Amino acid sequence: MTEQTPAPTRTQTTSSCPLCLTPLAGELVRSDHWAVIDAQDPLFPGFTRVIWLDHAAEMTDLTKSQRQALMDVVFEVESIMRKSLAPHKINLASLGNQVPHLHWHVIPRWHDDAAFPASVWTPANDTEPARSRRELTQQALNDYHQALIQRLTTQP
Amino acid sequence: MTEQTPAPTRTQTTSSCPLCLTPLAGELVRSDHWAVIDAQDPLFPGFTRVIWLDHAAEMTDLTKSQRQALMDVVFEVESIMRKSLAPHKINLASLGNQVPHLHWHVIPRWHDDAAFPASVWTPANDTEPARSRRELTQQALNDYHQALIQRLTTQP
Numbered sequence: 001m002t003e004q005t006p007a008p009t010r011t012q013t014t015s016s017c018p019l020c021l022t023p024l025a026g027e028l029v030r031s032d033h034w035a036v037i038d039a040q041d042p043l044f045p046g047f048t049r050v051i052w053l054d055h056a057a058e059m060t061d062l063t064k065s066q067r068q069a070l071m072d073v074v075f076e077v078e079s080i081m082r083k084s085l086a087p088h089k090i091n092l093a094s095l096g097n098q099v100p101h102l103h104w105h106v107i108p109r110w111h112d113d114a115a116f117p118a119s120v121w122t123p124a125n126d127t128e129p130a131r132s133r134r135e136l137t138q139q140a141l142n143d144y145h146q147a148l149i150q151r152l153t154t155q156p
Numbered sequence: 157m158t159e160q161t162p163a164p165t166r167t168q169t170t171s172s173c174p175l176c177l178t179p180l181a182g183e184l185v186r187s188d189h190w191a192v193i194d195a196q197d198p199l200f201p202g203f204t205r206v207i208w209l210d211h212a213a214e215m216t217d218l219t220k221s222q223r224q225a226l227m228d229v230v231f232e233v234e235s236i237m238r239k240s241l242a243p244h245k246i247n248l249a250s251l252g253n254q255v256p257h258l259h260w261h262v263i264p265r266w267h268d269d270a271a272f273p274a275s276v277w278t279p280a281n282d283t284e285p286a287r288s289r290r291e292l293t294q295q296a297l298n299d300y301h302q303a304l305i306q307r308l309t310t311q312p
Contacts, residue, residue, distance in 0.1 A: 058246050060235045071227055079216045089256060090214050093249035097265060097273035100245060109253060117253035121275035 014055045019101040024051060028145055029152045033066075034073050036148060038141075043114045043124055044107060045137045046085050046144065050074050052102035059094065059102065070102070073152065077106045080151055084144035085137060091120065108137070170211045175257040180207060184301055185308045189222070190229050192304060194297075199270045199280055200263060201293040202241050202300060206230050208258035215250065215258065229308065230260045236307055237264055240300035241293060247276065264293070 013020040023030070026038035032053070039047035050073050052062070059067055078090050087108030094104050109116055112133050114124040124130075169176040179186070182194035188209070195203035206229050208218070215223055234246050243264030250260050265272055268289050270280040 058234065058238070059231055059248065060238060060246075067227070067231060068224065071223070075215055075223060078214065082214070082216060089251075089253055090216075091249070091251045091253070092215065093247070093251070095245075095247045095249070095275055097245055097247070097275070119251055119253070119275060119277035121277050123279070 014101075017055055017099065017101050019051050019099055019103055020055055029149050031152075034070060036073065036077060036152060038145065039105070041120075043126065043130075043134070044120055045134055045141055046081065046087070046108040047120070048077055048081065048106045048148070050077060050104040050106065055101050057096060057100040057102065062102070070104070074104045074106060076151060077148065080147050081106060081108055081144065084147050085140055089116075110137075170257075173211055173255065173257050175207050175255055175259055176211055185305050187308075190226060192229065192233060192308060194301065195261070197276075199282065199286075199290070200276055201290055201297055202237065202243070202264040203276070204233055204237065204262045204304070206233060206260040206262065211257050213252060213256040213258065218258070226258070226260070230262060232307060233262045233304065236303050237262060237300065240303050241296055245272075266293075 024035055024037050026040045027035055028038060029036045034053055035051045037049045037051060039049050041047040050070065052070055056062060059070075062070065074092065078092070081087065081090065085108045088111050089109040091107040091109055092104060093107075094102065096102065107120055110133050112127075112129040114126045114130040115122055180191055180193050182196045183191055184194060185192050186209075190209055191207045193205050193207060195205050197203040206226065208226055212218060215226075218226065230248065234248070237243065237246065241264045244267050245265040247263040247265055248260065249263075250258065252258065263276055266289050268283075268285040270282045270286040271278055
C-alpha cells in the first residue's frame with residue numbers, strides 16, 4: 001500500500017481523543033498514516049475500523065491523495081473481509097458524531113445477524129441464529145486478522 | 157467531473173430494484189455513471205444520496221477507477237454540503253442492507269438535530285431545537301441543490 005501513501009501531515013493530535021492513542025485498542029496493523037483495528041464488538045464479530053492518524057474530522061479536511069490513500073485501505077479491508085468471512089453484505093461508514101476523528105467502520109453483515117437488515121446502530125434483536133452466526137464468524141476471525149496484517153504490511 | 161469518469165459498464169439493471177429506476181425520486185443530477193438525489197428525509201433535510209447506476213452491491217465489485225469516480229462525487233457532495241449548509245458534522249455511509257445496489261448516504265448533522273450524536277438509523281428524539289434547526293436547513297436547501305447541480309454538471 002505504501003507506494004500511494006502521501007507525505008506525512010501529522011498537524012495535530014488531541015490528548016483527550018481516544019483515537020489519538022498509540023497503540024489503539026484492538027490494533028492489528030499501523031502505518032505512518034492509518035491504523036486498522038478490531039472493533040471488538042460483542043454482537044458483530046469481524047467489525048473492523050480504519051483510523052486516520054491525524055486528528056481531522058471530515059474526509060474533505062484531507063487532501064485528495066490522503067483521501068485516496070485512506071479509501072484504498074478501507075477497500076482493501078473490505079476485499080480481505082469478503083474473502084475471509086464471506087459476509088452477505090458489507091457496511092461502510094464514516095460518522096464521527098461521538099469521536100470527530102476520521103475513522104471508517106467496515107462491518108460484515110449476515111441476513112441472520114442481530115440487526116439485519118437494520119444498521120448496527122439500530123437496537124439489536126439477538127436471536128439463536130444470530131448467536132450461531134457469531135460462533136461461525138469467531139472461528140474465522142484469527143485467519144481474517146492474519147490476512148489483514150499480511151496484506152497491509154506487504155508491498156503491493 | 158467527467159474527465160475522471162471510467163468507461164460505461166452497465167452490465168445489469170434489475171426491474172425490481174428501486175435504485176435502477178430512471179428518473180429516481182428526488183433526482184437532482186445524473187451522469188452516465190451516477191445520480192445525486194435529495195433523500196427527502198422529513199427529519200434530516202439536506203440528506204443526500206449518490207447512486208451508482210449499475211446494479212452492483214459492494215464497492216469492491218467496482219474497478220478501482222470506478223470506485224474513485226464514485227468517491228470523487230461523494231466527496232464533492234460533502235464539500236458543497238459543508239459550504240452551503242455548514243453542518244457540525246458530515247456522516248457518510250454505504251450500507252445497502254435494504255437495497256443492495258450501491259448508494260452513498262451523505263448526511264449533514266447538527267448537535268441539535270433529532271438524533272445527534274446517535275446515527276440517523278437510531279430512533280430519533282424530535283425536539284423543538286431540532287424543529288428550529290430543520291427550518292433553518294430548509295431555507296438553505298434550494299441554494300444547496302442549485303450549487304450541487306451547477307458543480308456536478310460543470311467540467312472541472
